[in-house]
Amino acid sequence: MNIPKTDLAVVGGGPAGLLSARKAAEEGNSVLLFDSKEKIGFHEHCAGLLSIQGLQDLDLTNLPSDVIQNDSIKGATIYSSSGKSFTVEKKQPTAYVVNRAKFDQYLYNLATDSSVDVQLSSRVVGLERNNNSLNLKLGKNSGYKQIVSSIAILAEGRFPKLNQQVGLPSPKRDRIVFTSMYIMKDLKNIDPNYVELYQDQQFAPGFFSWIIPIDGSTAKVGLASTEVPASYYLKRFIKEHPSAKLKLKDAKVIKKMNGAIPLSSYIKKTYTDNVLVVGDAAGQTKPTTGGGVIFGGIAAQFAGKIASDAIKQNRYDRRFLAQYPKLWKKELRFNLSIMKYVRNYLNILTDKEIDYLLQVLNKPRLKKKISEKGDVDNQKKIVYRLLSDFRLWPFFIKTGFKFLLS
Numbered sequence: 001m002n003i004p005k006t007d008l009a010v011v012g013g014g015p016a017g018l019l020s021a022r023k024a025a026e027e028g029n030s031v032l033l034f035d036s037k038e039k040i041g042f043h044e045h046c047a048g049l050l051s052i053q054g055l056q057d058l059d060l061t062n063l064p065s066d067v068i069q070n071d072s073i074k075g076a077t078i079y080s081s082s083g084k085s086f087t088v089e090k091k092q093p094t095a096y097v098v099n100r101a102k103f104d105q106y107l108y109n110l111a112t113d114s115s116v117d118v119q120l121s122s123r124v125v126g127l128e129r130n131n132n133s134l135n136l137k138l139g140k141n142s143g144y145k146q147i148v149s150s151i152a153i154l155a156e157g158r159f160p161k162l163n164q165q166v167g168l169p170s171p172k173r174d175r176i177v178f179t180s181m182y183i184m185k186d187l188k189n190i191d192p193n194y195v196e197l198y199q200d201q202q203f204a205p206g207f208f209s210w211i212i213p214i215d216g217s218t219a220k221v222g223l224a225s226t227e228v229p230a231s232y233y234l235k236r237f238i239k240e241h242p243s244a245k246l247k248l249k250d251a252k253v254i255k256k257m258n259g260a261i262p263l264s265s266y267i268k269k270t271y272t273d274n275v276l277v278v279g280d281a282a283g284q285t286k287p288t289t290g291g292g293v294i295f296g297g298i299a300a301q302f303a304g305k306i307a308s309d310a311i312k313q314n315r316y317d318r319r320f321l322a323q324y325p326k327l328w329k330k331e332l333r334f335n336l337s338i339m340k341y342v343r344n345y346l347n348i349l350t351d352k353e354i355d356y357l358l359q360v361l362n363k364p365r366l367k368k369k370i371s372e373k374g375d376v377d378n379q380k381k382i383v384y385r386l387l388s389d390f391r392l393w394p395f396f397i398k399t400g401f402k403f404l405l406s
């Protein structure tokens with residue numbers, strides 16, 4: 001049997017897969033991308049809040065107008081369950097809200113324009129190393145077809161199956177939070193310039209709830225939680241949260257979505273002979289906010305570049321591919337590690353402690369400094385700022401002990 005061959009096989013047509021495939025194809029390599037779904041951007045399963053700086057880093061500033069749902073997000077307000085709040089803001093818009101289905105379709109168009117061959121309804125079910133190449137086995141829908149590839153980039157998302165087949169770890173299952181999100185209309189008193197985050201243990205244990213405005217009366221309303229079902233907690237948040245319910249009680253649900261986010265931070269090893277792993281499958285997702293498009297996209301561009309170099313030099317061994325983790329870790333590791341500690345720390349705070357923290361953060365000079373340093377992707381800057389403020393030390397010492405003991 002004559003088995004088709006390619007330079008690079010990419011498994012998964014989310015942002016990480018599409019961006020890495022595009023990068024390698026732009027450098028003149030033959031790239032095949034497989035996605036199990038029948039259409040790219042099939043589910044709009046994500047809130048689509050993307051920093052403008054992050055989009056610039058990915059060279060994606062010219063998004064088509066139908067992808068962008070809101071281009072005026074200037075900041076975020078964090079609420080506690082007792083109604084205390086703290087707003088961090090910039091003078092200019094810092095983030096877009098995008099339609100994730102259309103965003104992925106746009107990335108798909110960019111990839112195919114760069115000659116990536118995208119095969120839909122094609123699930124890769126097996127991966128075997130054979131001499132200096134890989135055998136990929138496709139599932140039933142593709143007639144159990146086989147492909148030989150010199151190298152593969154695995155971008156299967158939050159529940160990867162193939163990492164294990166090549167001896168690589170996956171994001172820890174017990175650190176995955178489950179999500180429920182509605183698109184709602186007829187909300188009251190929301191400001192289209194501000195995202196609202198509700199941090200408390202009662203309504204969203206282990207994470208937070210959000211209202212992400214599309215315009216002055218339509219928003220993506222969701223939450224993630226370590227407790228299941230997330231849909232139960234979302235219904236409760238909408239009906240009972242003391243401040244959110246005032247905005248949401250007469251609102252109507254247009255669409256419902258469920259999903260999951262890996263919060264364990266990056267997996268220990270993201271490469272082996274002939275294989276690189278990117279995106280949610282590599283845990284390149286921010287543990288504080290659950291955002292994974294920008295960080296996963298940055299790592300994906302590195303993966304595409306190193307895969308391309310490997311093809312040019314016919315070097316698929318792990319020593320050569322070790323350049324990939326060096327590059328993405330230099331860019332993202334410090335922030336991802338800090339964010340992991342911040343998420344774990346926030347999860348041990350009681351609702352009263354969150355109230356106190358928000359109260360202190362509202363002190364004018366501190367608030368100004370945080371707004372200046374605030375960056376949704378580069379969160380280590382805010383952490384440094386907070387740790388260097390002596391007014392917060394007694395609080396950090398008290399809660400720090402609890403954190404260490406937990």
Ligand SMILES: Cc1cc2nc3c(=O)[nH]c(=O)nc-3n(C[C@H](O)[C@H](O)[C@H](O)COP(=O)(O)OP(=O)(O)OC[C@H]3O[C@@H](n4cnc5c(N)ncnc54)[C@H](O)[C@@H]3O)c2cc1C
Nearest residue numbers: 012014015016036047048049124157259279280291292293
């Ligand atoms: C409710 C919710 C809200 C979110 N909000 C934000 C946000 O506001 N901002 C942000 O940056 N991030 C957000 N995220 C996270 C973001 O959606 C993910 O980080 C991002 O989609 C990860 O991209 P990816 O390419 O790694 O994986 P995915 O987007 O999950 O894509 C993986 C693809 O691989 C395909 N696939 C899987 N296995 C195989 C296989 N074996 N063979 C073929 N195809 C396969 C799947 O069909 C899928 O299309 C949110 C997530 C959720 C659940």
